[in-house]
Amino acid sequence: MEDKKKARSSCGVALSLDIIGDKWSLLIIRDMVYLGKDTYGDLLKMDEGIATNVLADRLVALEKAEIITKEVFVGSKSKFKYKLTSKGIDLYPIITEIMYWGSKYCEVKPEQIVIAKMDKQNRDAFTTDVMHKRLKELTDRS
Amino acid sequence: MEDKKKARSSCGVALSLDIIGDKWSLLIIRDMVYLGKDTYGDLLKMDEGIATNVLADRLVALEKAEIITKEVFVGSKSKFKYKLTSKGIDLYPIITEIMYWGSKYCEVKPEQIVIAKMDKQNRDAFTTDVMHKRLKELTDRS
DNA sequence: CTATTTACTTGCATTTTGCAAGTAAATGCC
DNA sequence: GGCATTTACTTGCAAAATGCAAGTAAATAG
Numbered sequence: 001m002e003d004k005k006k007a008r009s010s011c012g013v014a015l016s017l018d019i020i021g022d023k024w025s026l027l028i029i030r031d032m033v034y035l036g037k038d039t040y041g042d043l044l045k046m047d048e049g050i051a052t053n054v055l056a057d058r059l060v061a062l063e064k065a066e067i068i069t070k071e072v073f074v075g076s077k078s079k080f081k082y083k084l085t086s087k088g089i090d091l092y093p094i095i096t097e098i099m100y101w102g103s104k105y106c107e108v109k110p111e112q113i114v115i116a117k118m119d120k121q122n123r124d125a126f127t128t129d130v131m132h133k134r135l136k137e138l139t140d141r142s
Numbered sequence: 143m144e145d146k147k148k149a150r151s152s153c154g155v156a157l158s159l160d161i162i163g164d165k166w167s168l169l170i171i172r173d174m175v176y177l178g179k180d181t182y183g184d185l186l187k188m189d190e191g192i193a194t195n196v197l198a199d200r201l202v203a204l205e206k207a208e209i210i211t212k213e214v215f216v217g218s219k220s221k222f223k224y225k226l227t228s229k230g231i232d233l234y235p236i237i238t239e240i241m242y243w244g245s246k247y248c249e250v251k252p253e254q255i256v257i258a259k260m261d262k263q264n265r266d267a268f269t270t271d272v273m274h275k276r277l278k279e280l281t282d283r284s
Numbered sequence: 285c286t287a288t289t290t291a292c293t294t295g296c297a298t299t300t301t302g303c304a305a306g307t308a309a310a311t312g313c314c
Numbered sequence: 315g316g317c318a319t320t321t322a323c324t325t326g327c328a329a330a331a332t333g334c335a336a337g338t339a340a341a342t343a344g
Contacts, residue, residue, distance in 0.1 A: 008190035010251040012244025013172050013237055019248075023163055023332075030155050040291050048150035051333050056292060078290055078341040087247050094243060095155055097236040102154025105229055106161075109152040120266075165301075182322055193302050198323060220310040220321055 019065050024050055024058050026095055029067070029084070033092050033134055038081050067091070089134045096127045161207050166192055166200050168237055171209070171226070175234050175276055180223050209233070231276045238269040 008014045020026055031037040031046050044055055059082065062068045067088040073079040100123060102108055103116035115123065150156045162168055173179040173188050186197055201224065204210045209230035215221040242265060244250055245258035257265065 010249065011172075011189060012241040012248060012250040012254045012257075014169060014190050014244075015248035015250060016240045016244035017165065017168060021163070021165055021168070023159065026159060026163070027156060030153075041289085044291090047153060048156050049333095052292070053294085053334090054332060057331090076290095076341080080291075090243055090246065094236065094239040097239050098158045099154040101232055101236060102156075102158035104232065106154060106157035107152065108154040108157060112154045115154075124262075183320085186322090194323070195303090195325085196301060199300090218310080218321095222322075 019061075019067075020091065020094075022058070024054060025062060026091070026098070028055070028058055028062065029088060029091050030095050032068070032082065032084050033089060033095070033130060038083060039079065040082070043082075062088070083138065084134060086135060086138065089131050089138070092131050092134075093127055096123065161203075161209075162233065162236075164200070166196060167204060168233070168240070170197070170200055170204065171230060171233050172237050174210070174224065174226050175231060175237070175272060178276075180225060181221065182224070185224075204230070225280065226276060228277060228280065231273050231280070234273050234276075235269055238265065 005018070007018055020029075027046060027048055027050070028043055031043055037043050037046075040055065040059070043059075044050065044052065050058075059068065059070070063070055065087075066085055069083050069085060071081050071083070073081050099112065099115060103112040108116075115126075118126070147160070149160055162171075169188060169190055169192070170185055173185055179185050179188075182197065182201070185201075186192065186194065192200075201210065201212070205212055207229075208227055211225050211227060213223050213225070215223050241254065241257060245254040250258075257268075260268070
């Protein structure tokens with residue numbers, strides 16, 4: 001029953017990384033917030049090829065951390081819908097900064113170079129837009 | 143000799159996480175950019191208690207990724223100095239966003255709550271200041 | 285009522301991390 | 315010069331996280 005590991009320290013960076021500092025969590029959040037994915041099946045199809053057991057495991061962990069919620073689809077019993085909480089949506093600025101760094105220093109696909117060329121103000125506006133969209137979905141039908 | 147794993151995809155987020163998406167890299171960078179640490183010994187003393195072999199391993203990986211450089215101390219042969227490159231310093235905005243999220247949602251130490259209460263403009267200014275300081279050190283004596 | 289979809293679980297190999305101890309060159313001190 | 319200490323690691327082994335292939339089980343579709 002007990003499974004929360006003890007934190008490494010009380011630094012905000014370390015505490016955050018204890019939750020999302022693994023190989024997959026942020027990629028799951030990325031697809032949810034940016035592409036709007038909300039089912040196990042869709043997330044499983046992500047470009048990077050996450051293993052079935054790892055995805056299942058991460059979804060449980062993210063739910064425990066209150067970053068996502070899980071609910072059954074209306075009018076269905078075998079489909080589940082995963083949704084970001086506001087805590088989860090708030091991870092998007094982190095993802096944006098990571099993407100920006102990547103588009104500056106790694107060989108990313110062409111579309112992302114557009115982001116790299118934006119100035120900070122435009123990037124921030126873009127980020128805020130995506131977050132507002134998700135936050136709206138969240139509050140519209142709660 | 144060959145040890146570069148193939149990338150999971152060409153997404154900037156995934157490419158970045160292939161480099162810095164482990165339990166320790168960003169904590170090492172944090173101490174270097176924020177606390178100015180530059181030796182193996184100092185980094186080993188970080189609050190979170192990194193293992194000696196893991197630190198050694200990460201330093202090699204970060205050097206290969208051109209995020210840090212390693213050089214001998216002037217006037218010494220048994221001390222090495224690790225320095226961030228500009229690519230490494232550019233990771234700081236990511237760390238700032240992670241710290242901000244942590245200070246908003248985790249139980250961080252009191253000092254960091256100050257950061258959480260700043261508005262975005264002030265946080266960005268703070269981040270830029272720290273980066274400028276490190277960049278200056280880097281260019282002053284290259 | 286059979287086939288397919290959806291969301292997983294299970295078992296096992298590989299990789300990464302954690303922990304304790306050991307090493308080895310350089311330096312400090314008398 | 316010689317011995318303790320500092321500095322920066324390496325080594326060996328245990329535990330945890332990830333990767334891969336296959337299997338399962340309830341619900342839905344036709």
